[in-house]
Amino acid sequence: MPKLVRLYILSVVVGFAVAALFVAGLVLLDVGGLRHLVQGDSGPLAIFLLWFFNGIVFSGVQFAYRIMRMAEKPQPPQGGNRAPVTAPRPALAKAPARR
Numbered sequence: 001m002p003k004l005v006r007l008y009i010l011s012v013v014v015g016f017a018v019a020a021l022f023v024a025g026l027v028l029l030d031v032g033g034l035r036h037l038v039q040g041d042s043g044p045l046a047i048f049l050l051w052f053f054n055g056i057v058f059s060g061v062q063f064a065y066r067i068m069r070m071a072e073k074p075q076p077p078q079g080g081n082r083a084p085v086t087a088p089r090p091a092l093a094k095a096p097a098r099r
C-alpha cells in the first residue's frame with residue numbers, strides 16, 4: 001500500500017476517534033441541552049449523524065495538518081557576494097524655474 005494512502009487511512013481513523021470524543025463531550029456536558037434532545041426516538045440517528053459529519057471534518061483537518069507538516073524546512077539564503085544594499089537616490093532633472 002502506498003505511503004500516502006496509509007497516511008490518509010490513519011488520518012481518517014484518528015479524525016473519527018477525535019470526533020467520537022468530541023460528540024461524547026458534547027452530550028456529557030449537555031451543551032445547548034443536547035442530552036435532552038438525543039434522548040428521544042431519533043436520538044441514536046442524531047448522535048450518529050453528529051459523529052459522522054464531525055468525523056469527516058476532523059479527518060480532513062488531520063490529513064491537511066499531516067501533509068503540511070511534510071514540507072521541507074526553509075533554508076537560509078546561501079551564495080551571493082554579500083554586497084551591501086544601498087537605497088537608490090533620485091536623479092536630478094532640469095526644470096524651468098517658476099516666477
